[in-house]
Amino acid sequence: MSRQSRAAALFTHPLLWTALLIAVLPFVAGANPFAGQGGFVDIATTMIIFGLFASGFNLLFGHVGELSFGHAMFFTLGAYVTALYTKGFNVQVLGLTLQHGAAGNMVIALVLSLIFALLWAWLLARIIVPRSSGIYFSMITLAFAQVIFFITYRWNELTGGEDGMQSIARPQIFGIEWMNSSAHFYWFAAAVVFVTLCVLYWIINSPFGSVLHAIRENKQRARFLGYDVDKFRVNAFVLSAAFPAVAGWLWTYFQQAINPDAGSIEYSGNVVMMSLLGGSQTFLGPILGAALYHELQNGVSQATKYWEAWIGVVFVVFVLIGPRGIMGLIDDVRHYGIANAVRRLFSRRARVQTDLVEELPPLDEPVASEVSR
Template sequence: MAHGHTNTEARAAHPQASALKTGLLLTLLALLLAAPFFLYPIFLMKLLCFALFAAAFNLLLGYTGLLSFGHAAFFGGAAYFTGHAVKVWGFPPELGILLGMAGAAVLGLVMGLIAIRRQGIYFAMITLALSQMFFFFCVQSSFTHGEDGLQSIPRGHLFGFINLSDTTNMYFFVLAVFLIGMALIWRIVNSPFGMILKSIRENENRAISLGYSVARYKLAAFVMSATLTGMAGGLKALVFQFATLTDVTWQMSGEVILMTLLGGIGTLIGPVFGAGIVVTLQNYLATSDFPVTIITGVVFMACVLLFRRGLVGEFYASRIGRSLGFNPEK
């Protein structure tokens, strides 16, 4: 009887939890829509770009269990591809971002085919090595303009008539792309394909014994993560109107790992919060005498010691989070 009573309570709590999640999402959306009228829009756009970057990276680390040290290649590569297409070839911004995503997907396929043969730290080191090779290519290539980078990238007109030089228009365009990217990640994670990725993360040998081609699923996840990272990189190039070597350095790969771990790996919204913390620290400490990297490192150490699952992950695992019906992977 007690067991049946518990099941009845769980079923009764489920609609309430769903309503709460919907309410929180609508509140967050309302805040994002109102934010540019109260906060600096460029800061908000940077935050959204890096939040999408972290969420795309988490698709690989959090849901497939693969740690990549080379995601800066997709982020910076897409920034260069989009910037070149828009500035030199005269592409409209929406096609420029799509080209950046396509370029990142090709890079992801090439790197994935090489790296996916290894596991653990060997996989991470191979992605780092390949990313550094791409960095040196960008240093010497003519289309990236080396250390000068691509500058004065025009934002252009969205669909031919929406002027993105207007900061408000650009913000809502960035917000729309961010929401599309997050919706795609949510769909991937909650699809049968996403369930198989989670099973590979939890027990790869069992997934192999069930007949799944694990290497193909890993490669598909790697390419999807690279493509969505390219979406963030192309968007960032249009926001700041330049693409530089900073976007393809190994430090950028480390930064996105930090964002994901701070928020909580394996949670959909965690990397967004992690990106928000890191970008906010960088923004508000940039003009102070405090060294940004040291402060960020201290925050990361505190998070690792006190919040092993990340901020959002710990909340989901807490008694309050469980009572509200939160699932770490949704």
């Protein structure tokens, strides 16, 4: 590789842009330069936590082509496990007393969150992945997410039911309450998110990741090359659950409270929206999408209480004119120049090529002609 192309590769490296985005977000998130108002660090924290959540979801959606409509279950699992570990609990299950006192080790909380989320994901994956794909897969993941949601919603003694749990302490570092400042917590979360995203980037660009792309493009071909497609899909599902679990762990510490909303259909749907807004076939897409989503939420909710409707409108417009998301638009500008990219945006022919339908998994994979002709 020449020095020039190496420099270009570095300049366009997604992890560089991820780091830049994370570095500037606390200064621009929710900022209003006309009113002389700077960024809100708490909005930025929400953005990066959801950026991590959406990126993990997108490992399955953008890279394997499977739409899970229940990924909030892993987010909420990570969040509740952290909350329960931190606050302690004392419940009766089938005559047994389950008991745990309050504890404060954030590493143990993280490991427990991951163990629970991964175990649950592995169990689910073994059951549903070989049996379903396409729309059926989406519906079954949604159903299992509802199971987790109702457990957190109804099991009052353990989870606090509808109210959830409050006043959860942020972790201390060597006995110092450094993280109680919003800005400090942001940089802690930023470090965790960035390192975790590096791992994700690594996975996507590994041999394993390229097989996922092959499966997304053509399951049958992958099978006939000798890949055990279902095994790869199971592993991708389990891996993609790890990232929402880490995000959930951060979320509990950030909010210092947790309620069943974290596992709701709304949260599952939001990450789909974020991935599509940013561009689901790219690494940066879901992170950008999460930032944009919360920026819109903040901006529009100040103007009207019907902000969700307006975000819906933005989403529809995006899907209609730019189904490859922001990253798709940036890509077009780089390839065709600004004028031509705008023209492509409104041209029917370009749109046909990048149809949303192409991005969503097919209802069922095509079967080669069965009867000899």
